[in-house]
Amino acid sequence: MTTVHTTISEGIARITLDNPPLNVTTLELTRSLHQTLRSIADDASVRAVVLTGAGERAFNAGSDITEMPALIAGGDVVERKIAFENQTFNLLENLPQATIAALNGVAYGGGLELAMCCDFIVGEEGLSVGMPEIKLGLFPGAGGAVRAARRIGKARATELVLLGDPLPTERAVEWGLINRVVPRGESLSAALHLARRLAEGPSQAVRLAKESIALAYQEPGQQPIRSSNELFRQVCATRDAAEGVTAFIEKRTPVFMNN
Numbered sequence: 692m693t694t695v696h697t698t699i700s701e702g703i704a705r706i707t708l709d710n711p712p713l714n715v716t717t718l719e720l721t722r723s724l725h726q727t728l729r730s731i732a733d734d735a736s737v738r739a740v741v742l743t744g745a746g747e748r749a750f751n752a753g754s755d756i757t758e759m760p761a762l763i764a765g766g767d768v769v770e771r772k773i774a775f776e777n778q779t780f781n782l783l784e785n786l787p788q789a790t791i792a793a794l795n796g797v798a799y800g801g802g803l804e805l806a807m808c809c810d811f812i813v814g815e816e817g818l819s820v821g822m823p824e825i826k827l828g829l830f831p832g833a834g835g836a837v838r839a840a841r842r843i844g845k846a847r848a849t850e851l852v853l854l855g856d857p858l859p860t861e862r863a864v865e866w867g868l869i870n871r872v873v874p875r876g877e878s879l880s881a882a883l884h885l886a887r888r889l890a891e892g893p894s895q896a897v898r899l900a901k902e903s904i905a906l907a908y909q910e911p912g913q914q915p916i917r918s919s920n921e922l923f924r925q926v927c928a929t930r931d932a933a934e935g936v937t938a939f940i941e942k943r944t945p946v947f948m949n950n
Contacts, residue, residue, distance in 0.1 A: 695723040696745075697731075702738040702890040703883065704731050704788075709745035713752035716801045718772060721779050728782040738894045738949065739886035740786060742809060743793040743879050744802075750792070753800025756827070769832075776801070776833045784808040787898040789889040793882035794860070794869070800824055804835035807842060810901065812869035813882045814860035820868065821857040841908055843868050893931035894949040899923075 694717065696707045706727060708714040731737050744750040754772075762768035783790065783805070792798075792806035794814045803820045806812050814820070822831045822839070830836060830852060839848035843866045851858065851868075863869045873881045889897065899922045906915035926932055931947045938945035 694720040695727050697727050699734075699737060701887070702736060703886045704734070704737045704740045705883070706731075706740065706742045707745050708743070708751050711746060713749040713797075714744040714746070714802070715749075715752050715755040716776070716805075717755045717758060718775075721772075721776055725775070725779040725782065728779065728786065731788070732782065732786055735949075737788055738890040738892075738897075740788050740790045740809075741793055741879070741882045741886050742783070742790065742805070743795050743882065747796055747876070749796035749802065750794040750798040751802030751805055752797055753802050753823075773832045780805060780808050780833050787901070788894070789886070789897050789901070791882045791885055791889075793878040794818065794820070795876075795878050797857075799857070800831065801833050801835070804831055804833040804838065806869075807835065807838040811871075811882075811885060813878045813885070814863060814869045814872045815875050815878045816860065816872055817875055818860050819857035820860065820863050821855065822852055823855040823857070825853060825855040839868070891947070893929070893935065893947040895929045895931060896926050899926045 694708065694710045696709055698705045706724075708720065708724070710717060710720055731740060758772070759768070762772055765771070789811070790809040791811040791813060792809040794806060794812065797818055798806050798820045800822055803822055806820075822835050824830050824832070836848065836852050839851055843851070847866050858866070858868070860869060860872045864872050871881070903919045903922050906918050909915070910918060930950050934947060935945045
């Protein structure tokens, strides 16, 4: 059974997690998502990515817990599940294209961990997100604790992870965990609207800007700024940079060619 569906139109890849009823993450879904992300990373025609869930109940409600007892008993849960999940989630986080998670339903556990790998998260009113793994005697194993601390700071990440309580999307946007909240049923359309705006932009500048932002969490002291200077040198060498500057001076809309 295919658990991940992808459509590409007008430079936007739309990835749908489809494992009813709650789109939980199974080993099969992770394998399918991994293959999809590898393909998209190498596709120059894709300039923005939207990730969402099938149905209306859940974006992704986390791991399929029924897989866990055998993995834990076997003592190889990291080797058989977590390591590959981390590789897959890292692929999403490191895509050169701008990425948007459209939370069409709840995002719990690994679902929220997955969403946090995206550049933007669009939630819906009246829903909630959270990482309840602590209530199962676990903690987020796919990078969620680390990404939450980076995204919202240590204090709020500690509350989110150690208490494991669901967080309303309205509070999540106040915390900076998600970017915006839209009316119920409108997350996908809002995400696609944002994706179209990003897809019309200069793709090389987007890629290099993402790398520059990531430097803040990868290098110490002033090194991120020095490394960012080299990235800026690269963006200045693109045709889109020349076009953007010229269009500004000529008071016209730039026409980016993504090179």
